[in-house]
Structures are given as C-alpha cells and as structure tokens.
Amino acid sequence: MSKPTSKHTPQPVSSKTTYALAGLAVVVVAVIVAAVVLWNRGGGDEVRNDGYGPPHDPAVTVALDSDGAIVLGKPGVSKTIDLFEDPLCPACGQLETIYGQEIAQAVDTGKIAVRYRLVNFLDSRSGSKDYSTRAIAANECVAQGGDGPVYGKFHSMLFTTKQPSEGGSDHSNDELAAIAKEAGAGDDVAKCITHRDRADTARAHAEASMKALNEALNNRAATPSVFIDGKKVDVNNKNWVQDAAK
Template sequence: MSNPTSKHTPQPVSSKTTYALAGLAVVVVVAIVAALYLWNRGGGDEVRNDGYGPVRDPGVSVALDSDGAIVLGKPNAKTIDIYEDPLCPACGQLEKIYGQEIAQQIDLGKIAVRYRLVNFLDSRSKSKDYSTRAIAANECVAQAGDGPVYSKFHALLFTTEQPSEGGTDHDNKELAAIAKQAGASDDVAKCITAGERTDTGRAHAEASIKALEELVGKKWGTPSVFIDGKKIDVNNKTWVLDAGK
C-alpha cells in the first residue's frame, strides 16, 4: 500500500510489515484505496523530463551482479540503489514521474542505477508469483547486456504494463512479448517464456530484502532509494539531478 506524504511523493510505499500484520480483508480494502489515492494524486504530479523516454545511448550497459542487482549505466558513474517490487504501485509512480529524468542522467554518465528487485507482493498477484517471475524476466533481459533495451523493458513493466495489486497479471509469454517490444532478442524471450531464471530471481529477491533490512530495519517499504547507504528523500523533486552532482 502507499501513503504519500506530499503531492509529489511516490513513497512510502508498499510496506512488508503492513501486509504481514493486517487481516486479509483489511489489506485488500486498504491496498485498493491507497493505490487509487496514489494514482489520483500522482495524476497532478509533473512528469520530470517528459518526452525523453528510456535510455538512448548505446554506450550504456547493463549487467547482472552476483547478488542479483541489475546495474544500468556507464563506467565510473555515481551509483544509486533503487529497491522496488514489480507490483508496487508507488514504484510505478516513481518510474512514471522520474524514470525519464533518470534515463537522461544515465545517458549523460552522471549516475548509474543499481536496481534491487524484491518480491514481497507475490501474494497480491492473481498468479501468486508475479513479482518473482517479473524479476526473473528482468534478469533475462539484463544478462543480454543491452542497456537501452533493458531501460525500455523496465520502464514498460513499471508504467503502462504494470499490473494492479489484487488484479490480473502477466504470464511468462506476455512478459516475453513485452521484452520483445523493448527490443530484446529471441533468446531473451525464450529465457523468459521458459522461466529459466525464476529460482535464481527468487533467491536474488530474498538477498535484496535482506540487504534492505540491513539498511533500514524490518519496517521497510518500496520504493526506497539510497546513495552510499544513505536513504534519499524522493519528496525532493530535484533528487535525481542532485544525485548526479
């Protein structure tokens, strides 16, 4: 669920603690109301750098770290960590508002992004494993190494193609089709369709949750953004530009 504290705030968030402790009926009502509130509030938010789109520079690479982090950027750029769940509405709002500005700063070599994907919202998807499968799909695309393709895929999954909590979600064939829309190869699509990285993606999600808990404790939420272990206030509309200074 999401509880924005200002007009321009896409977080906090979807909170693991809240989902775990609340009764199922309460969770469903609160999640739906909070998501509607977030999107209605977000509708008036200014999209930063609107029209830029995803990463453009073919010199931008993407790599899959051993711990599952997906690193998008140019060498020697300042790295920011973004923790997010593919089903999290507030994460979608973060991408909607700041994703294009992030893409431009990556193209300029100002920042690189280390995406740390988590799956605590699996149970809020119809398939009961959407977040995990979406993480696996992200890894299939990332391991191909094409930065602009990964950037477009990530943007699609968190904006126009993001499922709603409690609603229907994408099966693996649909995730593969979205990857193809982003420019991924047939081999990448086969990786997604076959679910080749599902178990690995699940393990990496658990590692990301552990890393997030080490940073902020058990009461964490998504999206969460860090630079050098310090949590960034994304209520500040210039946080992306500030990160690249």
C-alpha cells in the same frame, strides 16, 4: 529473507498462536502498505523530463551482479543510486512514471548509474500469486542480454504502461517475453523468460534484496526506496534526481 538463528526446537502451534501470528502478518503488511500510501501522498505528480523516454545512448550497458542487482549505466560512472522496487508496487510505478525519464537522461549523460534491487513481497497480491518473482526473473533474462537501452526500455514499460494492478490479473511468461521483444530483446531472451530459466535465482535474489532493504531500514522495508552511498534519499523532494546527478 533471513532465517531465524535460534536453536530452539519448534513446538506445535496452538490455534490462538496461529491467529496471533496471522494478526502480526497483517500488521507487517499494513506497515508496508502505509509507507506506500504515504509516499503517494507526498510531492507533486508532474512528470519530469516528459518526452525523453528510457535510456537510449548505445554506450549505456547493463550488467547482472552475482547478488541479482541489475546495474544500468555507462562504464566508469562515479555515482550509483540503489533503487529497491517490487514489480507490482503501485508507488514504484508512480516513481518510474514521474522520475524515470529524468533518471534516464542522467544515465545517458553519464552522471549516474542505477543499481536496481528488485523484491517480491507483493507476490501474494498478484493474480498468479507469483508475478513479482516472475517479473524479476524476466528482468534478469533481459539484463543478462547486456544491452543497456533494451533493458532500460523493458524496465520502464514493466513499471509504467505495462504494470499490472495490485490485486488484479497479471502478465503470463509469454506476455512478459512479448514485452521484452517489444523493448528490442532477441529470441534468446524471450526463451529465457518463457522457459523460466531464472525462476529459482530470481527468487533467491529477491530474498537477498529484501534482507538488504530490511537491514537498511531497521526491519521496516518499504518500496520504492532509494539510497546513495548507503543513505536513504527523500523521493518526495522533487529535485532528488538532479541532486543525485550533481
């Protein structure tokens, strides 16, 4: 997140101010949660392109940008969607469950690429208190391996069948490495995850993504959020993937 630019020297905070700030934090979290709940209430729950699976065309590549964005698609694709997600976000899991396979087919056919921007505002809602950040680091480890279908499968599993429940237990780094191996990643990727090679960069990238999301949504960040050419997509429109792939 961006830091305050004020040059004011902080003074000791009174207990009343502390309670007020705590209340404000609850309100901010409530806004985010409310946005998620509202998303859950919208649209149907029919799985689109059920049975297609994650991207599996060998020509699909994955690249890790310098700002931490993970780009999945075929070379030369003219349209890219930006997808902001938190690995622990239930609504993000629902979006992946309903639309993930439709997105995968559009990626395989070269109609779109996906730029994943992962955030970690739900760290505190995980059993380990840092699951979102560790899951982002694992995503980066898999992405830097360069195999598009492997990353696509790993991302799909992490947001659907393997997604932990918010407020409950979560995956250890060894378990995240095992999921990566199940997706087809090699030993070097597994070591990257278990050795926490990208822990610090993942946290920095998550903060940068959160800043970008706040700027795009006037400081009312909510996940999942999808953008095309800087314009927010209504993911309650069940045909949004088809529209994006035109």
